[in-house]
Amino acid sequence: MANAVSRTAYYTLGCRAEDARKPRPLCGDTFASRFMNDEARQVWERFKSFTQPNASNAARHQIIDTLVQEELARDPQARVVVIGAGFDTRAYRLRGGRWLEVDDASIITQKDATLPVKEAKNPLERIAIDFATESLADRLAPYRDSRRTHVILEGVLMYLTHAQRRDLLAVLRDVFPQHVVYCDLMKAAFLNAFSRDLYAVLSDMGAFFHDMTDTPESVFLEAGYTPVSATSVPQRSAELAGQRVPAFIIRRLLRPVRDGYRIWKFERA
Numbered sequence: 425m426a427n428a429v430s431r432t433a434y435y436t437l438g439c440r441a442e443d444a445r446k447p448r449p450l451c452g453d454t455f456a457s458r459f460m461n462d463e464a465r466q467v468w469e470r471f472k473s474f475t476q477p478n479a480s481n482a483a484r485h486q487i488i489d490t491l492v493q494e495e496l497a498r499d500p501q502a503r504v505v506v507i508g509a510g511f512d513t514r515a516y517r518l519r520g521g522r523w524l525e526v527d528d529a530s531i532i533t534q535k536d537a538t539l540p541v542k543e544a545k546n547p548l549e550r551i552a553i554d555f556a557t558e559s560l561a562d563r564l565a566p567y568r569d570s571r572r573t574h575v576i577l578e579g580v581l582m583y584l585t586h587a588q589r590r591d592l593l594a595v596l597r598d599v600f601p602q603h604v605v606y607c608d609l610m611k612a613a614f615l616n617a618f619s620r621d622l623y624a625v626l627s628d629m630g631a632f633f634h635d636m637t638d639t640p641e642s643v644f645l646e647a648g649y650t651p652v653s654a655t656s657v658p659q660r661s662a663e664l665a666g667q668r669v670p671a672f673i674i675r676r677l678l679r680p681v682r683d684g685y686r687i688w689k690f691e692r693a
Contacts, residue, residue, distance in 0.1 A: 428630030429583050430528045431467060433510030436481055436579055438468030443482035450664040451482040451489065455513040458538050470625050477622050483661035487687040488578060488606045489518065495574055496520035503573045508580040513539065515548040523548040524567065528555065564599045573600040577607040582633040586643065593647045597692060605690045608657065612636035614684025641688060649690040656682045
């Protein structure tokens with residue numbers, strides 16, 4: 425892996441690979457295990473004891489799966505762009521979509537070798553980029569048009585500063601004037617109360633969160649986006665696992681848990 429943030433892709437990969445082995449998987453990413461090489465297993469060893477956060481990680485993936493699949497059911501030819509794609513396999517699992525994956529060259533090279541584009545059941549392209557030295561706007565420029573585009577930003581925004589988030593949204597508005605964003609947003613209070621131990625391991629790997637706030641959605645609202653939905657990751661994780669009482673408690677009594685980490689869908693038209 426080229427950098428610490430890229431290595432976190434192995435953590436989220438491990439969550440989905442572990443989830444797929446369960447009798448009742450939350451996400452069911454059966455392709456994830458193909459990427460579990462020695463480095464991935466070493467990273468996963470550091471995280472596998474975080475049972476609830478790992479389940480929530482699989483649940484967040486499932487929430488986005490469901491939201492995107494609903495859109496693809498209406499328009500099977502819709503374009504889906506996954507920025508910071510990591511080991512995302514949605515182009516192989518979901519029904520429909522014309523897919524574009526963007527990430528660091530080290531990840532793209534590994535994906536091409538382990539899960540080739542030709543095996544995808546939907547049209548798929550991959551773009552390798554050095555986020556530190558190359559322009560995302562330039563790399564996406566050949567795809568500029570006014571078609572309604574679906575953009576997935578999963579596990580990405582917390583690693584960016586406020587300025588970088590604003591710049592990223594500006595690029596998306598320029599290249600894809602009509603688009604929908606699917607992203608996970610965590611409040612600073614949730615991080616401090618419920619995710620400190622997990623974040624300590626991420627930090628030890630050199631992957632740091634930036635400019636955490638209790639109104640992470642504000643960067644979208646200020647940029648003119650309309651919120652379409654906001655789904656609680658902890659609540660959905662409990663529901664998918666069949667934990668009805670915990671899900672009820674989360675929904676009614678533990679608002680800081682329920683609303684502290686959510687999958688948002690924003691529309692920009």
